[in-house]
Amino acid sequence: MSEQGFLERAGLGRLLAALTAAGYECIGPQRRDGAIIYDRLAGVEQLPRGVHDLQQPGSYRLTHSDSARQFAWANGPQALKPLTFVPEEVLWRAHRGPDGALRFDTEAVAARPRAVLGVRACDLAALALHDQHFLDGPFPDPGYRARREALLIVAVHCSHPAATCFCASTGDGPRATGGFDLALHELDDGFVVETGSDRGELLCATLPLAPVTAAQRAAAAAQLEAAAARQSRRLPGRNLRAALFANLEHPRWEDVAARCLACGNCTSVCPTCFCHAESDTLQADGSASAHERRWDSCFTKDHSHIHGLTIRADRRSRYRQWLTHKLGSWHDQYGRSGCVGCGRCISWCPVGIDITAEAAAVCAGGDHE
Amino acid sequence: MNNPYTPQLAEVVENIEESPNIHTLRLRFVDPQAHAAYRFRPGQFNMLYLYGVGEVPISIVSDPEGDELFDHTIRAVGRVTSALVRLPAGARLGVRGPYGSGWPLRSAEGQDVLIITGGLGCAPVVSVINYVMRRRSRFRRLVIMQGVKHAEDLIWRQRYEAWAQVPDTRVFIAADVGAPLWPWHVGRVTELFDQVAIDPARSLAMLCGPEVMMGVAARQLLDRGVPEIAVWLSMERSMHCAVGHCGHCQYGGQFVCKDGPIFHYGAIKPLFGMKGF
Secondary structure (H helix, E strand, C coil), X not given: CEEEEEEEHHHHHHHXXXXXXXXXXXXXEEEECCEEEEEECCCHHHXXXXXXXXXXXXXXXXXXXXXXXXXXXXXXXXXXXXXHCCCEEEEEEEEECCCCCEEEECCCCCXXXXXXXXXXXXXXXXXXXXXXXXXCCCCCCHHHHHHHHCXXXXXXXXXXXXXXXXXXXXXXXXXXXXXXXXXEEEECCEEEEEECCHHXXXXXXXXXXXXXXXXXXXXXXXXXXXXXXXXXXXXXXXXXXXXXXCCCCCCHHHHHHHHCCCCCHHHHHCCCCCCEEEEEEECCCCCEXXXXXXXXXXXXXXXXXXXXXXXXXXXXXXXXXXXXXXXXXXXXXXXXXXXXXXXXXXXXXXXXXXXXXXXXXXXXXXXXX | CCCCCCCEEEEEEEEEEEECCEEEEEEEECCHHHHHHCCCCCCCEEEEEXXXXXXXXXXXXXXXXXXXXXEEEEECCCHHHHXXXXXXXXXXXXXXXXXXXXXXXXXXXXXXXXXXXXXXXXXXXXXXXXXXXXXXXXXXXEEEEEEEEEXXXXXXXXXXXXXXXXXXXXXXXXXXXXXXXXXXXXXCHHHHHHHCCCCHHHEEEEEECCHHHHHHHHHHHHHCCCCHHHEEEECCCCCCCCCCXXXXXXXXXXXXXXXXXXEEHHHHCCCCCCCCC
């Protein structure tokens, strides 16, 4: 990561133009349906200028100010997840001829190069976890790989964490420390630009950058420090594995089960949840069948169903499975917790269940790393 | 084709009815090269795909160095399996695999081998029995313990009778509910441990069947001094992908599909027997 220079706010359009010229489809944050969402970005005027988010357990609201800042918000319901691990896709198709002959065909995923603007540190940490899950090991996922390799990332260090955020306690933010091509500190009048890859440096060469002043550098550092200090939520430790598995019969599981609707919102908005279900859809004329996968949730009954038996028939066991996996057994699988502190599961839970409060209640009194 | 999710075309060579709802499908890959290159270890499983319906994980029961075909013994319990057992010879289906860990047959050499199964549990382990029988001198005693609910649930009765005649081999069978002329024990198979002279330092046990039955059997073995690392269990959880991606088969930090389905007791004991995992 190296500092390259200062880009006036008016120069941000040049970055978009450079990305487009290099063949990238630009994806960026914008205000839609009362939330910040990521979608195709035709120009900088679509960015959420002066838009801020107010997040609380079970609540997400946008407000507006006359600030010129375009990234003065924490996050929306999506992370990078829908871009790389898409909500539904056909993995392969089976074809059956009139004579009954069967044939399988796999469509290669044609992933067009995409540049995502405004990526948060928490979501980069989640992306790194998904890279481990889908790409490491003997069976890398071809669709994930194609979309992942086509991704260019322009991070924006988070200066406006929401009340639900706790990335400082998981160690994943608010500063993006890696996994990006470019990273920006947004200041009132422009951006301090950093690079994290050769591609990022090539892009920088096309931008009208001025030397960074000492005042700008100090402002960027102070704003990051304030963003970390402002976070009021925290997990009780970075590794809660032992504490969670020592408390599998804790009464808090009953308590949270009485509030949880088992709706799966938390797993949908979670940037690291990776569960998916596979199913088959037979074409009406019977000549082909698509084998599809869709995001799945461990809060559903089907998730743990095997013939004649549902392993997790009640909400207590499903919430316990989710939390002990997310904060506990992820350590066995991927060497760290599966939570990056983005706080989405807190805001988007219809009844406002707070993962930090549940973890603290279950782990109370234990020793944690 | 290097997509790990896409099946290869296979065909049913023979469909053997073992009982009214348990059939063995003898399969081969249609592509001769794919068939020649196919290798598996006892205890591994394949994903079988039925056109337009879906995929299911089924263990491979034939000998890895055996004849030309690979076999799956299937009980009709769900949408896919109910249709799979009806596939006639010549029918085509999709197969991908093999997946998962196998039984610890190397570690079992020179040991007493205890095979303890319940229900259709014997199917995944029958490959081990056959494996040991064909390489009999590499192993010490072979003890086969099989439990069923009803006497009429016992499949492969003649095989058990034949195995019981082999030197250094003992067969114990139990049915919760007996039947006229039932020559074996009525009750739980786990009640028969006192009849087996277990040499705890030189035994390796392979367990397959309902978790409650495996739990009782594992306890009996551990109480008799068999070490945790010598007690192996075959676990079953929902599986969609079989390659550790879909998340359904997670058991604590383990993915049953790729870290298992066969585990030694020590690897799973923190959660074993606990409801909800």
